[in-house]
Amino acid sequence: MKQSVSTLSVKRILFMGLVLTLAMGACKSKKKAVQPTPPPAPVEQVVEQAPPPPPARSAEEIAAEKLENSFNAVANAGSLNAADQSIQQTLAMFSNQETPVLIVIHEENGIKDYDEPTTIKRYLEYLKDTKKNLNYISDIRLDANGKVSELELRRK
Template sequence: MKQTLFSLSLRKTMFVALIAMMAMGACKSKKKAVAPAPAPAPKEEVVQQAPPPPPARSAEEVAAERLENIFNSVTNASSVNSANQSIQEALAMFSNQETPVLIVIHEENGIKDYDEPTTIKKYLEYLKDTKKNLNYISDIRMDASGKVSELELRRK
């Protein structure tokens, strides 16, 4: 019986050793498992071009911005003299004091409804009196001499 016990132990030992070798053989070493990183691609130097200059603003855009600033200064003027000075500055930009100012009150399907037409002189006096600038410039037309010939406003 000792022989069978010994041979049985030997079989068990051989079986365990075989399993251990298979397990160890199945595990790859970390060196083999980690593939070498590919060589980094040569970096091309990217020459950054300077951003293109902003497009030149049209005379209408410049005039509209300047008029918006003047309208705000008339509205926020601390004194009547200051407001009158801003009004004179604005009137110098127009072809005459009777230049029409149209205020769009409604637009549907491209058809615009306007408030009662007024003149730039009356509109500036209105801003001075009410101290409220409720409109913004939506369209501005200039004549050949570079003066404003028509102004269209909309509610903010």
């Protein structure tokens, strides 16, 4: 069979194109292999900083937390003797047994309405009798000796 010259030249062109393509691909890969690899990026050392210390709590915050715990201890006491002991410990935190306790029953536009004022002694007896602490401390005032001189409560 006789092939035409044009068929041979087309085959030859395709073969040459294939060889040329392979040669170009091989050159690129050699070029990459010859180039030195870039140095690794510098590793940043992470220095752990100690977390900042929590802000110091004020004497009022500490006293309020202790009083909340004391009120719960009186309300949840298992016996009358335990409640009386908790009451005596709580009274020691106050300037006297007649320290006023104000209970906010309503507030609107910054104007507060209070329940009938009571004393800390009567409030603690109330907690002992009802066995429920339905209020939380909203404001506390301390005297120069660090004892509670006034207490404001709100409903939970």
